[in-house]
Amino acid sequence: MNKRTIWMVMTSGLVMILLFSLAACQGESEQGEPATIAEKKDINPNGSSELALMMREMHEAAVAAKAEIEKGQTPGITVDFAHMTEAEPTNPKMIAFEEFEPLAKSYITAMQALATAEDSTQAAQAYTTVINTCMSCHEVSCKGPIPRIKRLYLAP
Numbered sequence: 001m002n003k004r005t006i007w008m009v010m011t012s013g014l015v016m017i018l019l020f021s022l023a024a025c026q027g028e029s030e031q032g033e034p035a036t037i038a039e040k041k042d043i044n045p046n047g048s049s050e051l052a053l054m055m056r057e058m059h060e061a062a063v064a065a066k067a068e069i070e071k072g073q074t075p076g077i078t079v080d081f082a083h084m085t086e087a088e089p090t091n092p093k094m095i096a097f098e099e100f101e102p103l104a105k106s107y108i109t110a111m112q113a114l115a116t117a118e119d120s121t122q123a124a125q126a127y128t129t130v131i132n133t134c135m136s137c138h139e140v141s142c143k144g145p146i147p148r149i150k151r152l153y154l155a156p
């Protein structure tokens, strides 16, 4: 190998590491494990895990619910995230903590309360509880999306 080839191999290696750490929880000092991530059966060319995709849908559902509540409506929640605890994460370490399941369950319960809210006042309260459950899990599991989650709170 000449110098140029070595340089190219090293640079692409660094780019890969960078991409993997971006795909994982940004903001966390997670050690990327490229091999395991690359081996995963992938649904997405960007290499997103099942749980990461579900989180994006959860985020979109929250954005939609927020807009409806702000218009004084009760949001129509149609998505079901009850199987969250079975979704595969980018890295098993992300969910390898005792509170993961109870926190996931409190999120699911909060979503059910939001889905059955009878008026906009109830909906606003239930919605805030939902965002609180997002926050409490993210404080333990992955801090990267916290700024985005904070923006989901209703204006006081």
Ligand code: HEC
Pocket (backbone or CB within 6 Å): 023, 024, 025, 049, 050, 051, 052, 053, 055, 056, 058, 059, 062, 088, 089, 090, 091, 094, 095, 100, 101, 103, 104, 105, 107, 130, 131, 133, 134, 135, 137, 138, 141, 142, 145, 148, 149
């Ligand atoms: C029980 C824990 C838990 C709860 C509750 C939770 N999250 Fe997550 N979230 C995670 C974990 C773990 C990941 C990392 C998933 C992965 O990379 O596989 C994640 C990833 C994300 C991501 C990044 C997805 C991506 O593009 O890689 C966003 C955005 C997110 N969550 C938003 C939310 C929002 C909004 C809520 C509430 C509506 C929420 N989360 C509730 C644990 C949780």
